[in-house]
Amino acid sequence: MTETMLAAYFTEDNSPLEIRETAIPQPGKGEVLVKMESCGVCHTDVHFWKGEDELPRPKPAILGHEGVGSIVAVGDGVELTAGERVGVGFVYSACGNCRECRKGLETYCQNSQATGVHVDGCFAQYIVAPADWVTHIPGELSSEEACPLLCAGVTAFSAVRKANIEPGSVVVIFGLGGLGQYAIQFAKLFGAKVIGIDLDPKKLETAKRLGAHAAYAPGEEAEKAIHELGGADALLSFAPSPQVFRNMFTLAAPTARFIQVALPNNPFTFKAAELIDLGITIIGSADGTRLERDQVMQLAKDGLVHSNVETMEFSNINEAFRRLDAGEADGRLVVQF
Amino acid sequence: MTETMLAAYFTEDNSPLEIRETAIPQPGKGEVLVKMESCGVCHTDVHFWKGEDELPRPKPAILGHEGVGSIVAVGDGVELTAGERVGVGFVYSACGNCRECRKGLETYCQNSQATGVHVDGCFAQYIVAPADWVTHIPGELSSEEACPLLCAGVTAFSAVRKANIEPGSVVVIFGLGGLGQYAIQFAKLFGAKVIGIDLDPKKLETAKRLGAHAAYAPGEEAEKAIHELGGADALLSFAPSPQVFRNMFTLAAPTARFIQVALPNNPFTFKAAELIDLGITIIGSADGTRLERDQVMQLAKDGLVHSNVETMEFSNINEAFRRLDAGEADGRLVVQF
Amino acid sequence: MTETMLAAYFTEDNSPLEIRETAIPQPGKGEVLVKMESCGVCHTDVHFWKGEDELPRPKPAILGHEGVGSIVAVGDGVELTAGERVGVGFVYSACGNCRECRKGLETYCQNSQATGVHVDGCFAQYIVAPADWVTHIPGELSSEEACPLLCAGVTAFSAVRKANIEPGSVVVIFGLGGLGQYAIQFAKLFGAKVIGIDLDPKKLETAKRLGAHAAYAPGEEAEKAIHELGGADALLSFAPSPQVFRNMFTLAAPTARFIQVALPNNPFTFKAAELIDLGITIIGSADGTRLERDQVMQLAKDGLVHSNVETMEFSNINEAFRRLDAGEADGRLVVQF
Amino acid sequence: MTETMLAAYFTEDNSPLEIRETAIPQPGKGEVLVKMESCGVCHTDVHFWKGEDELPRPKPAILGHEGVGSIVAVGDGVELTAGERVGVGFVYSACGNCRECRKGLETYCQNSQATGVHVDGCFAQYIVAPADWVTHIPGELSSEEACPLLCAGVTAFSAVRKANIEPGSVVVIFGLGGLGQYAIQFAKLFGAKVIGIDLDPKKLETAKRLGAHAAYAPGEEAEKAIHELGGADALLSFAPSPQVFRNMFTLAAPTARFIQVALPNNPFTFKAAELIDLGITIIGSADGTRLERDQVMQLAKDGLVHSNVETMEFSNINEAFRRLDAGEADGRLVVQF
Ligand SMILES: [Zn+2]
Ligand SMILES: [Zn+2]
Ligand SMILES: [Zn+2]
Ligand SMILES: [Zn+2]
Ligand SMILES: [Zn+2]
Ligand SMILES: [Zn+2]
Ligand SMILES: [Zn+2]
Ligand SMILES: [Zn+2]
Incomplete structure (x- = not known):
């Protein structure tokens, strides 16, 4: 494994993201290191980038919360293995133990973190994520199709379920x-x-x-x-x-x-x-649970839900942001690494 | 049975109700004739009387939809018998057959009628009502206690259930x-x-x-x-x-x-x-179903819910309206026949 | 309207049904007279005919509870009109007013009657039925397709819903x-x-x-x-x-x-x-409610559920019973009038 | 903290438990060390002891799954602090991540462990347990009252909820x-x-x-x-x-x-x-979730549910087993350390 990676840094409101080289993060106990294959660009990313929503941590920061890739390393106590393809969605982690988590309301966990918001996100060649919170991607699904399901797809599914x-x-x-x-x-x-x-x-x-x-x-x-x-x-x-x-x-x-x-x-x-x-x-209604992510992936695997995806190179990520902001995207835009 | 009865007529907005003699109505097929013992006075009555809500039928009209009394005659096809004590609440009848009724949403029946609103109500010595829509009053409950349960009680119960x-x-x-x-x-x-x-x-x-x-x-x-x-x-x-x-x-x-x-x-x-x-x-949430009326009566019978009731003579009904409007009533006001 | 009709009478266990001439029944208050177009033959009919279940009324008796036809006359107080096509299913009527009915459990009504079981059924050219209990048949559905939906279809639907x-x-x-x-x-x-x-x-x-x-x-x-x-x-x-x-x-x-x-x-x-x-x-789970019948008819109208139906002449009804009993029917058998 | 503790060992079917000295276990990452104050004796314990159920691990083994005590040490990454009083119930841990856990069915987790069954239990002066799985005991409740709530109480509550x-x-x-x-x-x-x-x-x-x-x-x-x-x-x-x-x-x-x-x-x-x-x-229905444990403790704290508890010395644990087995216990038996 190379020791550095490329990542797109959000440095200042409305300035182009800067693609820089940085150290590959290492998985700790209960974590996995994922080599990104593709990541969707979401209106939420654009809102932060334009300063319409305020990022709760200092910049420069890596956005992106619709990432799919393969596990390349795992920390202690993880049962997932290298080679498995997984997704990293908007909720990066919840505590599993607070009152809301015990009620099954993990998306309302008072200790939860959002990918790209509270921690660095998926607009990078590698990301570390908690093993309990990544989503299994069935082999039948391409990575680019799976990306928008992790955020837009599961949000729509959760709304329809309610x-x-x-x-x-x-x-x-x-x-x-x-x-x-x-x-x-x-x-x-x-x-x-x-x-x-x-x-x-x-x-x-x-x-x-x-x-x-x-x-x-x-x-x-x-x-x-x-x-x-x-x-x-x-x-x-x-x-x-x-x-x-x-x-x-x-x-x-x-x-x-x-x-x-x-x-x-x-x-x-x-x-x-x-x-x-x-x-x-x-x-x-907002977002969805890990269970709903799993359900959405199964339905997509069975060919019951289709994504309208347009892919772009990771190096063109600023063009992707521009087009999404200008309403020039027909479907969901996904950058590929 | 005497052939005339006294009833309180709403003749004009804000004018005192007029207590007049009129013919006792007769029960048709599927109907019962109830001799009123008491009837609650409700803010809904006062709103109509003050012209804040418009009555959907011509005046003079008999208001009142929290009435309790005893059956004195029944029409064809009725299994209830004279002597049974029953209540007449806000929903006078629903069709039992429209889409909403078939869904169990009888309070949203498009063909329903409200007591005192679409048909003459309970501020009278007698009322005719559909046998399927009167509520059995358990022997343990006094008539005056039962009255406000038929409207205020069941409305609160239905809200809590939701x-x-x-x-x-x-x-x-x-x-x-x-x-x-x-x-x-x-x-x-x-x-x-x-x-x-x-x-x-x-x-x-x-x-x-x-x-x-x-x-x-x-x-x-x-x-x-x-x-x-x-x-x-x-x-x-x-x-x-x-x-x-x-x-x-x-x-x-x-x-x-x-x-x-x-x-x-x-x-x-x-x-x-x-x-x-x-x-x-x-x-x-508004009102409640016949099932919820039955539930409320059972809970009251078992001493699990209590009503704060003040009784007045039917002849003082205008004083009851005045006090309710002026906020001078501590509990629910009930007129007695 | 002719004054007599043909009906298939169940006279004795295992004896052929006898097709006899009898008076056309007349609709009372709240009832409709339906001229049958077709009626499904159901295992329940065969069980009674073979004496495996006991009919709770004297023979001769008319069986049949999957009947579809057109209204030709209506009693007082009925809003349906002549010409409308309706179905008569297994529950002939429920009281609408007992504890179970008030709970929306109309199929458990203690006062309900079953078509062909407690009252004469649909193996006849005409039947009288309560207007509140017939099922509207959408114009897009043929009568023979609609028949088995009234019993087998709604039973399956209610089971799946649970x-x-x-x-x-x-x-x-x-x-x-x-x-x-x-x-x-x-x-x-x-x-x-x-x-x-x-x-x-x-x-x-x-x-x-x-x-x-x-x-x-x-x-x-x-x-x-x-x-x-x-x-x-x-x-x-x-x-x-x-x-x-x-x-x-x-x-x-x-x-x-x-x-x-x-x-x-x-x-x-x-x-x-x-x-x-x-x-x-x-x-x-058994049978289904009027609401479920309506839902099933809508789904069939929209082409979302299909029936595998074989039609026979009403005069061949005994052959239909024989084939159903012998397991020689591929789909549902429907007799046509 | 002393370095050894007393624990009651189940060594052979039907033989008296042996109280021996052993090393106090140490909490790892995400774990807490609890100094037991009391622990209920449950029919489940007796069934294992009599060989009616087979323990899925070698003997000698420590039983007991209704334990209450105070945290005296915590491992890395634990937010609970020394001095907090907690309970250790029948489910010792679930994975939080399998299909059943993601569905909120933690008691059906395929990777779960039961206290005293798969790991050493609470009939000991100290126990290590996962911080996410211990139950907060409100100050208003005595330890001995809380014990049976952790197993019998929550099992009854979960059944009633269903x-x-x-x-x-x-x-x-x-x-x-x-x-x-x-x-x-x-x-x-x-x-x-x-x-x-x-x-x-x-x-x-x-x-x-x-x-x-x-x-x-x-x-x-x-x-x-x-x-x-x-x-x-x-x-x-x-x-x-x-x-x-x-x-x-x-x-x-x-x-x-x-x-x-x-x-x-x-x-x-x-x-x-x-x-x-x-x-x-x-x-x-069996057992209950962590949420249900929390609910039960709140209800007990508010005085809405009472336990019928008889306390005995830990040194008399064999007498407690005997009495429970003989049906000589009136309420729940709890041993105290
Ligand atoms: Zn998103
Ligand atoms: Zn949480
Ligand atoms: Zn209706
Ligand atoms: Zn009212
Ligand atoms: Zn049938
Ligand atoms: Zn009924
Ligand atoms: Zn137990
Ligand atoms: Zn699990």
């Missing part, structure tokens, strides 16, 4: 980009009749190709069609607009569930009567 | 009037550690007497105490103020449930991040 | 005849990875055609394959053999659910340790 | 010894109406004192009383007799849940129709 869908449920999905496209596929796997809503006509076509029963721009046509189906049993928002939240009330069937994933800054408003008259349930 | 409480859960109840007092008792029956919040010091004392672990005015002391317990697992609002909704976010543990029952007119606001960071669930 | 399946769950289905074939399709709609088990090699092929991941005869190969998948999360038995119950323990993952639908006469045995060591849950 | 109890549910508890007495108290905390069943008249009195609505010997009187309540919604068996399983079917309401905890060797039998006609659910 929606209490059963075969025949009418499910409306707002925002048909990366997460929304995953959500369509997952909702279909639960047997739902899926309606997609987006302003972009191209995305409406994509939604139908992915199995949506119908797809509409927001407006009267959508409303009429959904009312004819008896209203929506579940509504999931991946579109960062408070207006979408208002539209949910218009389309809901009694006791509908709203699952909120998008994070617009502008506040949401509603009146108590809107909530109570229909017995609405509103749920906030 | 809160996913188990023994040891920390439950915060905002608003310690009639509904809140019931909610304390029910949450205790689920094993909760209950914290009451209200501005009125007298109600804080009542809450503790009813079994609350602690009771506070809104503010820092409450916040500190609840955080020391690890945050609230469930928060129920019976206080008609949007500020209470804001306070819920301050007190919530991860994945807390907010149950909204109070109906302030001013809108609620929140940011998506507040919902998502803690994985909050917000649920609207 | 299995807590989510995408990727490993579900083993024992017995791949009519119900098992429906169960495969429904489990797939919940996203399951389905394994079929049957002794008949032809049925194993059918199972795979219907979407099963794999299908095996009982034995070591099946066991090995299911263990490689991590064990079964849910196991459903439509095979009337106590041995199948024993096999479930061999194939189960921790906290697996066993759903028992088949009704062998021989007793089942197990040891407490078998149940406790893996935290197994065993659930008995 | 019973889907809500206020007013009718819950029948078979076997009113240690576990059954805890189960009565926990079921009451969920709001249940509890009926106790036992052959021993003294235990029936104890059950009523602990809050049971009624308590009966098995037989017609019990049956009549439970049927008058509408049948049992949940039935829990802590009595090691297959006959109890048969009795459950006699007493069940539709869709009742049977929770099986007792482990008789004789097989259980039932017919499919018994399960299906009432829609019964049968669930196996």
